Amino acid sequence: MALSLRSLPIKGGRLTLYIDYWPPFMINGKPRRKEYLGLYILAKPRTSLERDENAKINKQAELRLSERKIEIAKFGSARMAKATITIAEYCRDTGKNKKAKKTQANWKEMSDHLDKAEIGAIQLSSLTVQDCQNLKSYFLTGNLAQSSQSKYFGLFRTAIRDAHLADLIPIGLHDRVSSIPRGRATKEFLRQHELDALFSTPVRSLLTRRTFLFSCLTGMRHSDLQALKWENVFDLSDGICELRYKMIKTGKQHTLPIGQQAREVLGATRGKQRDKVLLNTPSIQSVNYTLHRWRVRAGISKKITFHSGRHTFATLALSNGVPLKVVSDYLGHSSITQTEVYARLLEDERDRYVGRVNLTMPLTLVDEKDRKEDSR
Numbered sequence: 001m002a003l004s005l006r007s008l009p010i011k012g013g014r015l016t017l018y019i020d021y022w023p024p025f026m027i028n029g030k031p032r033r034k035e036y037l038g039l040y041i042l043a044k045p046r047t048s049l050e051r052d053e054n055a056k057i058n059k060q061a062e063l064r065l066s067e068r069k070i071e072i073a074k075f076g077s078a079r080m081a082k083a084t085i086t087i088a089e090y091c092r093d094t095g096k097n098k099k100a101k102k103t104q105a106n107w108k109e110m111s112d113h114l115d116k117a118e119i120g121a122i123q124l125s126s127l128t129v130q131d132c133q134n135l136k137s138y139f140l141t142g143n144l145a146q147s148s149q150s151k152y153f154g155l156f157r158t159a160i161r162d163a164h165l166a167d168l169i170p171i172g173l174h175d176r177v178s179s180i181p182r183g184r185a186t187k188e189f190l191r192q193h194e195l196d197a198l199f200s201t202p203v204r205s206l207l208t209r210r211t212f213l214f215s216c217l218t219g220m221r222h223s224d225l226q227a228l229k230w231e232n233v234f235d236l237s238d239g240i241c242e243l244r245y246k247m248i249k250t251g252k253q254h255t256l257p258i259g260q261q262a263r264e265v266l267g268a269t270r271g272k273q274r275d276k277v278l279l280n281t282p283s284i285q286s287v288n289y290t291l292h293r294w295r296v297r298a299g300i301s302k303k304i305t306f307h308s309g310r311h312t313f314a315t316l317a318l319s320n321g322v323p324l325k326v327v328s329d330y331l332g333h334s335s336i337t338q339t340e341v342y343a344r345l346l347e348d349e350r351d352r353y354v355g356r357v358n359l360t361m362p363l364t365l366v367d368e369k370d371r372k373e374d375s376r
Helices: 048-075 087-096 101-116 129-140 146-165 192-199 206-218 222-227 260-266 284-297 308-319 324-331 336-351 363-375
Strands: 002-010 014-027 030-042 233-235 241-246 253-258
Touching: 002 048, 014 048, 030 048, 030 087, 087 101, 087 146, 101 129, 101 146, 129 146, 192 206, 192 308, 206 222, 206 253, 206 260, 206 284, 206 308, 308 324, 308 336, 324 336
Parallel strands: none
Antiparallel strands: 002 014, 014 030, 233 241, 241 253
16 A cells, blocks of 8 residues: 655634544445645745744644554554544644644543533544534533634534545535624723722732733733743833733734833843843742732722733723724734724713713703793
8 A cells, every 4th residue: 555645725724633544444334535734834945943843744744654564464454544533632633733822721621521412432424513513502501601612613613614624524514503692891990980999909919910910001911921022022222111922822923012101111221132021920820819909909990810911901991082903913912893892882882871961950940941931
């Protein structure tokens, strides 16, 4: 049997790698020549980082090809073709090839839900529309927030779409099951008077105070702030300060201009280039525990977390006239639609104040005066 490593163009400017067999092997009584590996490379890498990533994935594919050759020499056939693996295994393998750690974690969590929904052990080639509907029912009737339901089921639909494009699933299941809507946003944020009240209230942990204040002033995530080093801080000659760093969540390079107050939070004395800017930054759990007690003492009823600082920055920026596109760039969103949720939050807040402007006299008095004036 002859084996060759080949690639096939798919959406997004990528290539999916597969092993070509001749003569074909049999799966469920049907001859197949292709074993898709669940490995993807960029068709036209532009940077050295992208080329290095391509080379790394190509080595993984070559290793898989070598394993198949050894199996055929030893057993006379490939012991497991890719189409015979389970949907949970396929999703886990797909997640491992993602760049961002957060994305990898999301794929793993989704794969775990496949097992809980009792469809994870189903082979890719045997997956049916009913299996997909059962998973959707599992999410809709579970205890997950609607945004999480939408996220995990969306990843699943992406997985079965890619598997169909790679000829691992015979029919387009992703077109036969609808997505789960995200629902209305429930992001908590602080209004200006609440923010002022919070920071005028004493708190025992000054580190929590500094880190949360910095997030409110810049919209920076906890993970990025925790990893920030002085080599990422650029004090420009015109008095502007820029933070240039790779975002932990997305893996993308980001440039964030910050204001004078935010720069003061970082301190006037610069450390060594490789030193952390905010030493001993509290963990997200520690910050959230302190924030709970702090906001109660400040008389704030909202249940805020550290990530509320990012929401606070976005909503206050929009309410002060900063254009939506600029706020989107500050937050590092890949699409302006991600930022539009904050504009909707402000609309929700506006609705709370409907009917607050009224006359101080009953309307009947006005009617009587109008009638007297009309009769003259």
